Amino acid sequence: MKVLNEMDLTFESRSSNESFARSAVSAFIAQLDPTIGELNEIRTAVSEAVTNCIVHAYKNEIGRIAINVKLLPNSSVVIRIRDSGCGIENIKQAMEPLYTTAAGEERAGLGFAVMQSFSDSVNVRSKPQKGTTVTLKKTLSRRISNG
């Protein structure tokens, strides 16, 4: 599908960057004139994915997180969040609501459930010791006025 606009962002897996990451993605998507609710859902889903990279993928280290955002026709957005961290052994289990391997950090185990609820689709690809790529897709209700 034709890509109308695209951006790439790479940053270190520091928790202080969580706010930067979701704000940057939301600022880029703002050109599609989303509703406040849609923008909030995207910010929340991105925050969950980035937090997973920081808490799980790079548990005891600082690594790089790469975000790619594509704006497609019909106000569709594809957000890819990629890390080169420890990977997920069992993706199905990791995506179960309330499942968490970081209970000590007071994680609710809701990251993927929130991503699924706030996006149209969530795709997870992972290889242990290689990394994880989460792809979020969402079609906004409004169309680009002068695309």
Next chain:
Amino acid sequence: MKSSVSLDDGVMTVRLSGEIDHHTARLIREETDTLIQQKRPRELRLDFSSVSFMDSSGIGLIMGRYRLMGLYGGYLHVVNVPDALEKLMVLSGLGALDVIERRGEVCESA
């Protein structure tokens, strides 16, 4: 993220403001828990009226304080939840804990 705290007759109100994510939740948790342990309130009210953003870290924050207050024989109430955060609160199953106080309504705590 800034929060202000008031204590009145065993009721501690923590008014959170700004964005709650994994980064800021840790600071709020440390601050709040220190106060709970010092003051031992019978009721903790987490006021969300000035919270502009929250992800599931906020849910973890609420559940953790719910457990801590329960441990001390106290209660937790989550009050003034903005509309934008409502969907996440519902999705998390927090409703089952009966801690969210609807606007204009006071929860029975005893």
